[in-house]
Amino acid sequence: MVPALLLLLSITLAACGPASSAPADPAAEPLQIRPAHPTFTPTPRGQEPPTPVAEAPEAAVAQDPPVVAADTEPPQPPPPEVKAxxxxxxxxxxxxxxxxxxxxxxxxxxxxxxxxxxxxxxxxxxxxxxxxxxxxxxxxxxxxxxxxxxxxVPVVDEGALAPMPTTPPVAVANPPTATSAPVAAAVVPTEAPTATPEALGGLVNSDDSVFEFELAAHEQFPETNVVRIFLYVFDDKGALAGYSLSVRKDGAELPVNDSSFGPNPAYTWPVADPRQRAQNLKVEFPGVDPAGVWEVQLTLESTPVGPPATFTLVPGDTNRELYVRYKRP
Missing domain, CATH: 2.30.30.40 (SH3 Domains)
Structure with missing residues (x-):
């Protein structure tokens, strides 16, 4: 009885075992391995990690707005003024x-x-x-x-002056109070000494009159249109202004309304030439017969201050340019 039970148990166990003893293919099913847990390592005292600091965001850089080109062209400048x-x-x-x-x-x-x-x-x-x-x-x-x-060009008055820039008025704060001027002590005039020719540096004429200037030269040059007279009155510093001439033709006084200029002279002739002379007064006498005796004399406020120069022109004379030069000694 017992042997029969053992045999039955053996058969039963054989039926429940694996169906095949062939080894399994390792490539048929992947092997899954669980990762290992991290190992905790204690931090030594005094070596705590630094606390992270949040970085400040960068400031935004302002950008200029784009420039939009204008559709219209810039105005053209006005044309330059054409002066007369x-x-x-x-x-x-x-x-x-x-x-x-x-x-x-x-x-x-x-x-x-x-x-x-x-x-x-x-x-x-x-x-x-x-x-x-x-x-x-x-x-x-x-x-x-x-x-x-x-x-x-506008019409202007005969006495017009050149336009000058105007100066803005200057404000004066607290003007000073006028005070009475000191009265000068009365001065008893004394008689002036009598002038002598040596003191005046002038010349003595046959009639004992004294002139401040000497007649340094008187010359004639070719001219066929009118009688033209040039004067050069000067001293060591240059041409002298404010002098004029007395002109007589055959004893008759002719009008002279001009006066000399200075201190820089002009010339009687525009280019270098033997006839070129310095001058600071020119007078002409159109319509006056050239033939006759001409007497020319330097004056200051109608008073003679130099000896006269005499010129004699014959009919048809072609040397009608007369030149006189007066120098203060």
Whole structure:
């Protein structure tokens, strides 16, 4: 009985065992390995990690707004103003203080001198120009060529002056109180000593009159149109202003309304030539018969201050340019 039970148990166990004893293919199913847990390592005392600090965000950089090009073109500048200009077209032209042959001569201009035209007289025969040594003057239109906006030149008075920049008024705070001026003690005049020729440095004439200037030269040069007289009055420092001439033709006084200028002289002839002389006054006598005896004398306020020079012109004389030079000794 017992042997039969053992046999039955053996058969039963055999039926429950594995079906095959063949080894399994390792590539058929992957082997899963669980990761190992991290090992805790204690931090030594005094070596704690630093506390992380949050970084500040970078400041935003402002950007300029884009420039939008304008659709319209920039305005064009106005055209430059065209001034009226004047050019002297001949030599030895007078620049005068007024529009007329009787006006005082400021200076004598040479050919090709140029000026701005700032006015004209009512007849248009004289131009008012600027400037000679900051002084405006009048030039006859006969000896000048003009260009520019001549039709826009205004008519000005004969006594007009050159336009000058205006100076702004200066405010004066608390002006000083006027005080009485001290009264000077009365001075008893004494009789002035009598002047002698040596003291005046002048010349004694046959009539015992004393002149301040000496007649250094008197000459004649070719001229066929009019009688023209040049004067040069000077001293060691240069040409002297304010002097004039007394001119007589056959004993009759002829009008001379001009006076000399200085301290820089002009010339009687525009180019280097044996006839070129320094001068600071020119007078002409158109319409006067050249033939006769001409007497020319230096004056100051109608008073003779130099000896006379005499010239004799014959009919048809071609040497009608007369020259006198007076020097203060």
């Amino acid at each position: 200009r004047l050019t002297i077209n001949t030599d030895l032209v007078n620049l005068r203080e007024g529009p007329g042959l009787n006006s005082t001569i400021i200076t004598i201009l040479q050919k090709d001198a140029t000026f701005d035209i700032i006015g004209k007289n009512t007849t248009g025969e004289w131009w008012f120009v600027c400037c000679f040594e900051d002084k405006a003057g009048w030039v006859t239109a006969e000896f000048a060529d003009v260009e520019g906006a001549v039709d826009q």
